[in-house]
Amino acid sequence: MTYTPHAAHLVGSINLPDAETVMRTAAAELGDRLARIPDGEVGDRFHWVAFQPDRMAHTPGLEREGDHPIMVGTLDIRKISVPAGLDLEALELAPLGYAEAALESWAVFSRLQDEGVIPEHTRFQVSLPTPVGVVGSMVAKDDRERFEPVYERALFAELAQILAAIPHERLAIQWDNALEFGYLEGAGYRGSTDRGWFGEDIWAALAERAARQAAQVPADVALGYHLCYGDIGEKHYVEPTDAGFLARFAQMLIDVADRRIDWIHLPVPIERDDEAYFAPLAALQLPAETALFLGLVHRQDGAEGAGRRIVAARAAVPEFGIATECGIGRAPADAVAGLFALHREVSTPL
Numbered sequence: 640m641t642y643t644p645h646a647a648h649l650v651g652s653i654n655l656p657d658a659e660t661v662m663r664t665a666a667a668e669l670g671d672r673l674a675r676i677p678d679g680e681v682g683d684r685f686h687w688v689a690f691q692p693d694r695m696a697h698t699p700g701l702e703r704e705g706d707h708p709i710m711v712g713t714l715d716i717r718k719i720s721v722p723a724g725l726d727l728e729a730l731e732l733a734p735l736g737y738a739e740a741a742l743e744s745w746a747v748f749s750r751l752q753d754e755g756v757i758p759e760h761t762r763f764q765v766s767l768p769t770p771v772g773v774v775g776s777m778v779a780k781d782d783r784e785r786f787e788p789v790y791e792r793a794l795f796a797e798l799a800q801i802l803a804a805i806p807h808e809r810l811a812i813q814w815d816n817a818l819e820f821g822y823l824e825g826a827g828y829r830g831s832t833d834r835g836w837f838g839e840d841i842w843a844a845l846a847e848r849a850a851r852q853a854a855q856v857p858a859d860v861a862l863g864y865h866l867c868y869g870d871i872g873e874k875h876y877v878e879p880t881d882a883g884f885l886a887r888f889a890q891m892l893i894d895v896a897d898r899r900i901d902w903i904h905l906p907v908p909i910e911r912d913d914e915a916y917f918a919p920l921a922a923l924q925l926p927a928e929t930a931l932f933l934g935l936v937h938r939q940d941g942a943e944g945a946g947r948r949i950v951a952a953r954a955a956v957p958e959f960g961i962a963t964e965c966g967i968g969r970a971p972a973d974a975v976a977g978l979f980a981l982h983r984e985v986s987t988p989l
Contacts, residue, residue, distance in 0.1 A: 642953050646960040646989050647672040647982045648904055648932040650865050651766035651813065652687070652968025653679035654975055658744045659751070666757045668979035671988040674902075675764035675811040675861065676757060678744035680968055683736065687817075687870075687968075688773045689716050690736065695777075695790075697733035700725045704779055721782040732793040738800035741765045745805050752809075760989070762811040762861055765801055769852060770794055771845070775818040775835060784836040795855050802857065811861035811901070814852050816888070819845055820868050823884050826877035828869065845888075846895050853896035863902035864892055870965035878908055879916075886919040893925060900929045906964035907935040912947035914954040921955040931956060934964030936981055938974045945985045961986050 647669055655661045661679030683690035689711055695701055701719050708715040721727070748763045770791040774783050778790075798812070821827040822835040823842075837844035856862045866885050868875040879885070885905040892900060903925070907916070925931060933956070935948035945961070952959065963970075967978055 642949060643987050644933075644949060644959055644961045644985065645987050646674065646930070646932075647986045648675070648902065648930075648960055648962040649673065649677055649764070650904060650934070650962060650966040651677045651680050651764070651815065652685070652966030653677070653681075654685075654968050654970055654972045655679055655681070657681055659747050662748055662751055663756060664975070664979065666751070666761070668976075669982055670758045670761070672983065672986050673761060674989060675762045675863075676748070677764040677766055677813075678740070678748070680766065680966065682740070683714065684740060685968055686711055686714065687815075687966075688768050688776055689714050691773050692716060692719050692777050694735050695719050695732055698730070700730065716777070718777055718779050719782070719786075720779040721786050727785060727789050730789050732789065735793055735797050737765075737767060737794070738797040741801045742804055749809075762809055763805065764811045764813060766813040766815055766865065767794065767798065768815050768817070769819065769848065771822075771835070771848060772815060772818045775822070775833075780833075787836075791851070798855055802860065807857055807859040811863065812856045813863045813865055814849075815865045815867060816849075817867035817869060819888070820866065820879075820884060821876040823888075824877050824879075828871060828876060831876075842887075842891070846891050849892055850895040850897070853892070853898055853900070856898070858898050861901045862896075862898065863900065863904065864889075865965075866903065866905040867965055868906055868908075870969060873969060875906075875908065878910070879906075881916045881919055882907075883919040886923045889925070889931075890923055893929065899926075902930040902932060902960075904932040904934060904962055907933050907948055907952070908964065909937040909939060909944065912944065912951050914951045917952045917955040919955075920952075923956075930960055931958075932960040932962045934962045936961055936963045936978065936985065938963075938970060938978050938981070941981055942984050945981065949985065
């Protein structure tokens, strides 16, 4: 490996016990390589959006599918259903938990930065799911289309709370795009072939949504995107043939966003250390201010495997940073230290 990627990115989830431990560990291990540090999506956010049905169920009028809880840890993941007569225009959802978690973690981040634990240049990263990710996962299939605007409105309101409370020059917002790729591929877990509720032109529908999401983030807040093929048990919805859909989606984001995008992160499956996987990225036209992070770090094959993927990626992309392919919240807790060390081994400082 003759090229060492510049900088590292943490997608969001990290399997450590609390936000302060996440931030202290990230700063100590990778502080000179990270422009942003997340809170690890600790607590109920451990399983990404699985906590959202319990939150939404506090909204009068909404119901749950089935009569018996389906438990994942302490979370009941039965989907939300929407009675036919409910006035969705007037419906205000109970707090979703994203603003609450961000403001609690911001207090920790700010204190640690003031104490010199977190480098002065580092922003506080808040990772948010797209409304498609939550509605597609956690709302009854027949109710998704009419409920999506309700959820989008509520999530944007939580983002507005975050923006009102945290200094913009110290904040970074990341939109996590995951189910979008399941719908584009027409493939999902348990053999699903669901293409969503978007009509015939899925790309146009997703572009419209991406533009609205970008517009919620003011220009003085850093903005990034995590593109994802799923991560349940460290498995994808489907293994991508190559980075073609990822490259097309990334270019779409650049084209539709009416503001600067600071970074885009995309996954690299552990099996793909061939130039063919990365080849579609050669056509990607990123502005100079948009950093590309390739999720080519895998705990199973360490620096050697990351090195092979770095070499293959260089055939299509002259410069990039590194990351894991998704968050490391589902990796075993005893693997976190090794993953941080691996990030350091295969990257250079900012």
